[in-house]
Amino acid sequence: xxxxxxxxxxxxxxxxxxxxxxxxxxxxxxxxxxxxxxxxxxxxxxxxxxxxxxxxxxxxxxxxxxxxxxxxxxxxxxxxxxxxxxxxxxxxxxxxxxxxxxxxxxxxxxxxxxxxxxxxxxxxxxxxxxxxxxxxxxxxxxxxxxxxxxxxxxxxxxxxxxxxxxxxxxxxxxxxxxxxxxxxxxxxxxxxxxxxxxxxxxxxxxxxxxxxxxxxxxxxxxxxxxxxxxxxxxxxxxxxxxxxxxxxxxxxxxxxxxxxxxxxxxxxxxxxxxxxxxxxxxxxxxxxxxxxxxxxxxxxxxxxxxxxxxxxxxxxxxxxxxxxxxxxxxxxxxxxxxxxxxxxxxxxxxxxxxxxxxxxxxxxxxxxxxxxxxxxxxxxxxxxxxxxxxxxxxxxxxxxxxxxxxxxx
Numbered sequence: 001x002x003x004x005x006x007x008x009x010x011x012x013x014x015x016x017x018x019x020x021x022x023x024x025x026x027x028x029x030x031x032x033x034x035x036x037x038x039x040x041x042x043x044x045x046x047x048x049x050x051x052x053x054x055x056x057x058x059x060x061x062x063x064x065x066x067x068x069x070x071x072x073x074x075x076x077x078x079x080x081x082x083x084x085x086x087x088x089x090x091x092x093x094x095x096x097x098x099x100x101x102x103x104x105x106x107x108x109x110x111x112x113x114x115x116x117x118x119x120x121x122x123x124x125x126x127x128x129x130x131x132x133x134x135x136x137x138x139x140x141x142x143x144x145x146x147x148x149x150x151x152x153x154x155x156x157x158x159x160x161x162x163x164x165x166x167x168x169x170x171x172x173x174x175x176x177x178x179x180x181x182x183x184x185x186x187x188x189x190x191x192x193x194x195x196x197x198x199x200x201x202x203x204x205x206x207x208x209x210x211x212x213x214x215x216x217x218x219x220x221x222x223x224x225x226x227x228x229x230x231x232x233x234x235x236x237x238x239x240x241x242x243x244x245x246x247x248x249x250x251x252x253x254x255x256x257x258x259x260x261x262x263x264x265x266x267x268x269x270x271x272x273x274x275x276x277x278x279x280x281x282x283x284x285x286x287x288x289x290x291x292x293x294x295x296x297x298x299x300x301x302x303x304x305x306x307x308x309x310x311x312x313x314x315x316x317x318x319x320x321x322x323x324x325x326x327x328x329x330x331x332x333x334x335x336x337x338x339x340x341x342x343x344x345x346x347x348x349x350x351x352x353x354x355x356x357x358x359x360x361x362x363x364x365x366x367x368x369x370x371x372x373x374x375x376x377x378x379x380x381x382x383x384x385x386x387x388x389x390x391x392x393x394x395x396x397x398x399x400x401x402x403x404x405x406x407x408x409x
Contacts, residue, residue, distance in 0.1 A: 004030040004124070005321050007143055007158035009131045010165030011038065013106070014289035014306035016113040018162060020058070021314035023123035024407035027321045030156065031123075032146060034130035034165075038107035038114075045103050045223075046072075048304035049091075050400055052098035054311060059409030060116060067108045070219045071100040074202035075390065089390035099391075101300070103218055134161070134171065134285070141284035159326060162313065163287045164306075167273055167294035171287050178278035182350060185358040186212075187233055188270040188297055189226040193248075194258045195219065210363040211251050224248075225297070229361050233269045272296055274349060276342055280335040283328060288313055292335075293342045296349040298357070299393075305345060311401040312337050318404040341399050348393070 006022055008015045011033030019031040047069075055064045075089035091099045117123040128149035135143045135155060143157035163171035172179060195217065204215045212227035226248075228236060236244070244267070245260040261267060276293035280286060289306030296302075313334050320326040359365045379386055 002154060002156045003143075004028050004156065004158050005160075006030075006317070007156055007161045008032070009144060009161065009163050009171075010169070010289075010291070011035075011110065011114070011125065011127070012164055012166065012289065012306070013110070013303050014310040015162070015164030016110055016117070017054075017307050018164065018288070018310035018314055019123055019125070020113055020117050020120065021311065021403055021407040022318055022321065023117060023120040024058075024409075025314065025318035025322060025404050026122065026406065027318060028122045029124065030158070031117075031125045032129045032131050032144070032156070033125065033127050036128045036149065038110040040107070045106050045109075046300040046303055047102040047104050047109065048301070049094075049096055049098040049101070051304055051307050052102060053400075054307065054403060056097075057403060057408050058116075060112070063112055063116070064102075064104075064109075067104050067112065069102045069104040070217060072103055072202055072217065073100040076200065076202055076204050090388070091391040093388045094391055103216065103223075106303075131165070131170070134174075139283060141282060159284075159321060160317070160331070161285050163285065163291040164289050164310070166290040167275075169287065169291035171285060171291060172277065174282060174285075176279065176282055177287070179275055180278055181273070181275040182346070184272045184274050184296060185230055185353055185361060186227050187230055187272050189228060189233065189236070190268045190270060191224050191226070191261055191266055192218075192221045193224055193255060193261070195222045199254075206251055207360045207365050207367045208251050209366065210361055211247065212357065212360045213248075213251055215252070227357060227361065230272070233271075237264050237267075270297065274346060274353075276346065280339075281328075281331045286313065286331050286334060288334070288338070292338075293346065295346065296353065298349045298352045299345075301345055301349075305342065308341070308399070308401045309334075309338050311403050314407065315402060315404045318406060337399075337401075 005028040008019045008029060008031040011031050015031055019029045023029045055061050073091040074087055076087050091101065114125055117125055129146050131144040131146050133145040134141050135145060135157065141161050143155060143161055145153065145155050147153045163169045171177070201217050203217070206213045214225040214227070216223040216225070241261060241263055249256045273294045274296045277287055280288070280292045288309035290302065292309070295305060316330050316334050316337070317326070320330045356365065
C-alpha cells in the first residue's frame with residue numbers, strides 16, 4: 001500500500017506552491033500531475049506582486065529573475081476617433097517593491113518550482129500520473145486511485161487529499177460540496193500577433209463596433225484576447241480566417257502591417273466559467289484554486305488567487321500534519337479564511353461582466369466614437385491617486401496571505 005501525508009492532485013500553480021511549502025515545513029507530500037510536462041497553450045501567465053513577494057520569502061527571487069519575462073505596469077485604453085491612449089491603471093504608482101505584474105510562461109514558472117522541490121527530501125512529484133477516483137471509506141476520503149501513462153494503476157492513500165486540478169476536478173462531483181454557477185456573457189479567443197519595438201507597452205484594451213479586444217505586451221509579440229459572445233466560437237470558425245483578420249485591423253488599424261493570423265488552428269478558445277463550491281471540504285479532502293472556484297479571465301487574477309489559497313492552506317495545515325494532529329477544524333478554517341476574498345473578487349468580475357463586457361458586445365459601449373472619453377475614465381487618467389485603485393485590487397485582492405515560517409529561506 002502506497003501512502004503519503006498530504007496528497008496534492010494537480011501540478012498547477014496552487015498544487016506546486018502548496019507541495020513545496022508543506023515539504024519545506026517537514027510534511028511528506030506527493031503531487032500527482034497527469035501530463036508529462038507543463039507545456040500548455042495560453043495558460044495564465046500572470047505572476048502578481050503577492051506571488052513575487054512570496055518568491056522573495058522562499059529565497060527564489062534570483063531563480064525567478066532568470067526566467068524569460070515581461071513586466072506589465074500599465075493598463076491603457078485607446079479612446080476617441082484618434083485612438084489616444086489613456087492610462088487607467090498604473091502599477092508604477094504603488095509604493096511596493098514589486099509594482100508590476102510579471103508575464104512569465106507558466107511552464108517555466110512550474111518547472112522552477114518542480115526543480116526546487118527536488119531538493120526537498122519530503123517532496124515527490126509524479127508526472128504522467130492521473131488521479132481517476134477518490135477512495136472513500138467510512139465517510140471520509142482516504143486518498144485516490146490513479147493510472148499512469150504506461151497503463152499502470154494503483155492506490156495512494158493520504159491523511160489529507162487536496163484537489164488542485166482545476167475547474168474540471170472530479171472532486172467537484174461530490175454532491176455534498178454543492179456548486180454555485182454564475183452566468184457569463186463571454187468566451188475568449190486567444191492568439192498572437194507580432195509586436196514591434198515602437199508599439200505601445202503594457203496591456204491595451206479596445207472596445208469598438210461590438211468588438212472587445214485586449215492586447216498584452218509579451219515582448220516580441222502581443223498575446224491577444226478577443227472577447228466574443230458566449231457560445232459563438234463555432235459560428236466564428238465557420239467564417240474564412242481572412243474575415244477574422246479584417247475585423248482585427250478595423251479594430252486596431254496600426255496592426256495592418258503585421259503578418260495575419262494564418263488559420264483558425266492558431267486561435268485557441270477559452271470557454272469562460274465563473275463558479276464556486278459552497279463547501280470546499282469533506283473529511284479527508286480539501287479543494288483550493290480553480291477546483292474550489294473557477295474565475296473569469298477578467299483582471300488575470302485567477303492564478304494569484306489560487307496561489308494565495310495554497311499559502312493559506314500551507315499555514316493552516318503544516319503544524320497539524322507534521323505533528324499528526326490534523327482535525328477537521330483546521331481544514332474548515334481554510335475556507336473561512338479564503339471564501340470572503342473569493343466572493344469579493346468574483347463579485348468584482350460579475351460587475352465587469354454586466355457593466356462593461358456585455359454592453360460592449362451589444363454595441364452599447366464604443367470607445368472609438370466619443371470625441372471625449374467618459375468622465376470616470378478622464379478622472380482616473382488625470383488623477384494619480386485614482387489610478388492606483390485598479391492595480392492595487394489586481395495586485396493584492398483583499399487579503400495578503402503569510403506562508404508558514406518553517407517554509408521560509
